[in-house]
Amino acid sequence: MKRFFYILFLSFLFIGTSLQGQSRKELENRRKKLNKEIKKINTLLSETNKEKTDALDDLKDLSQKITVRERLIETIELESEELSKEIKQNEKKIEKNNLELAKLKTDYGAMVFKSYKSKSQQSKTMFLLSSENFLQAYKRIKYIEQYKNFRKKQGQRVITKTEEIKRLNDSLTKKKNQKKVLLNTEKNQKKKIENEKEEQETLVTKIKTQESKYKKQLQKKIREEKAVAKKIDKAIRAAIAKANKGKKGKAKKGEFLLSKAEKALKANFEQNKGYLPWPLDGVITRKFGVQPHPTFRSITINSTGLHIRGKKGDTAKSIFNGKILTITKSEKGTKTVMIQHGDYITTYSNLREIYVKKGQAVKTGDAVGKVFTDKITGKTDLVFVLFKNRNRLNPSDWIRAN
Template structure:
C-alpha cells in the first residue's frame, strides 16, 4: 500500500515536472524571439544614427523597442516564477525522499537484527521442526526463503531511493543556480530599459526642437498614405465590380437560355449580394477563400525577420489621431517579401517611387507596400511563401506595410499571422 501511494505521488511529480519543463522551454523561445526583434531594431537604429534629422520612424522604432524590452522582462519574471515553483516542488520531494529513506533504513535495520538473531542453521532448523504439521513446516521454509529475498530487494530499493535523492538534490542545486542567473539577467534588462527610456526622453527633447519639421513630415506621410489607401481601395472595388458584373452576366445568360428553351427561369442564388458574395461566386474562389479563412492565426509572416512598429487601427501622433488599415513591419535591409497564401496578383502599382502588390485570395486580399522592387506582375498566380519583391526603406529604416482585407473591410493582420 505504501509503495502504491509512493508510485502515485511520483507520477504526479513527474507529470508536473514535464509540464513545467515545457512551459520553461516555451518561455525561453519567447524570450529569444523578443531579443531577436530588439537586436533588429538596434541594428537598424545604428545604421540610421548618422542622420541628425529626427524622423517619425525613429520615434516609432524606439517606442517599439521599449515595448519589446518590457515584454522580455515580463517573460523573465515568468521564468523566475516557474523556477520558484520547481524549487518548491523539488524541495518537498527531497524532504519526502529523505523521510522515506530514513524509514526504509529503520525497517532494514530491524530485519538485519532479526537475521542476526536467527543466523545459524540450527536455529532455522528448530524453527522449521517446531511446526505442528508438514504443511506449516513447508510454509516456514518458504517464509525463510522469501524473507531473504525481501531483504535483498529492500537493500536494492534503499540504493535506488538514495540515487533518486541524490539526483533531486543535483536538480535543486541547478534550479537555484539558474534562478540566480535569471535574477542577474533581469537586473541587466532593467538597466537597459532605463537607458532606453532616457534615450526616449532625449528623443522627445530633440522633437521639441524639430517640432515644425517633424509635423511637416507627418503631414507629408499622411498625404502619401492617403493616396496609397485610395489606390488600394480603388483596386479592391474594381475587383468586386468585375466579380459583380460577371455574376450578373451569368444570371442574364442563364435566364436567356431558359427562355429560348421555353423553360422556367432559374432561381437566383440565395447568397446575399455583398462584396464577399460576388468575390466567392465561383466554386474555385469560394474554396480558396475558405482555405484562407481556415488559416487564420497561422499564416506565415511576409518577411522572415519582423518587428511591428505600427499597430492596426487608431493611433496617436503628436496629439492627433490617425487610422491604420494595416501594420508597419520593420525588417532587415533588402529583405525578401513573401506572399502569405496562395492567390492571384490583382495589381502591382507604384506610389511615390515605391511599389505595392495586391494579391487576391477568393474573398480576401493581402497588400504588400513600400517595396523597393516587385518580382511579380498582374494576373500572375502565386503560392504561399513565394517571393514577390524586396522591401524598401521608410525614414531610412527597412519597413514593409502589410494589410489584409475581407472584401472591402480591413482586418487586423496580427490576428491572422502565426508565430514568428
C-alpha cells in the same frame, strides 16, 4: 506625453496579470520567444542611418524595444518565482525522503542483527527438525523464505530510496543553477532597459524643443499615407468591376462575383485564418486600426494595415494562393501589388521591384517584389493590407502569431 507612458504602464500591468496563471514550461517558452523577438528587433530597428533618422521614428522604435524588454523581464521574474516554488518542494521532498531512509536503515539494521542473533542461537536445520509434524515444518520453511524475501525487499527499498534522494538532489542543483542564470539575465536586461530609458528621455526632450517641426513632418506623412490608401481603394473598385464584367449573376456594389473555383479558394483562405504566413520576416512597427500617435496623442493615425520592418534586400511574399489583381505606382515611385484570393485581397505596398505581372497566378510563399529601402533612413518597411472585397480587415487576426 505623461499620459502616453501612463497608458503603457497600465498595459504592462495587464500583461503581467495575464502571465500569472502560466506554468514554468509555458513561461520558459515565452522567455525564449521574447529573446528571439528582442534579437530581431535589435537587428531590424537598428539597421538604419542614425545620422538621418528623425527623433519621432527613433522614439517609436526605442519604445517598441523597451516594451518587449519589459515583457521579457516580467516573464523572467514569474519564471524565477515558479523555480523558487519548485526548489522549496524539492527541499521538502528531500527532507521527507531522508527521514524515511533513516527509518528504513534502522529497521533493516535491526532485522540483520536479529537474523544474526537467531543464527547463533539456533540453526535453520534445528528450527525445522524441532517441528512437531510435517505441516508445522512446511509452515516454518515458508516463514524462512518469506523472511528472506522481506529482508531482500527492505534492502532494495534502502537502495531505491537512496537513488531517489540523489535524483532529487541533482534536480535541486539544476534548478538552483537555472535560477542563478535567470537572475543574471534579469539583471542584464534591467541594465539595458535603464540605458534605453535614458535615451528615450533624451529623445522626448529633443521632440519637445522642436514640437512644431515634428508635428508638421508627421502630418505630412499622414497626408501621404491617406493619398496612397485612396489610390489603392480606387484601384480595387476598378479591379472588382473589371473582374465582374461578363460574369453571370448580380453582385452587391463593390463585391466580387465568384466562380466555383474562386469560391473554393475563398473557403480555403478562410479555413487558414490565424495560420497564414507572414508576407515578410520582420517586426511589426505599426498595428492595424485607428490609434493615437505614440508621441503626439492629439494626432490620430488610421493604420490601414501592418507596417512590417525587414532588412535591406528583403522580398515580400504572397501569403496564399491567388491571382495578381492589379499593380499601382505611387508618386514617389514605389509600387503596390494586389493579390486576389476569392473575394479577399492582400496588398503589398512600398515595393521597389516587381517580380509578377497582372493576371499571373501565384502560390503561397511566391516572391512578389523587393521591398524599398529608404536611402536616407536605411529603413526597409512593407505596408501589408488585407481586404474582403473593399472592406479592410485586421491582418494580425489572419497571419500566424509571431
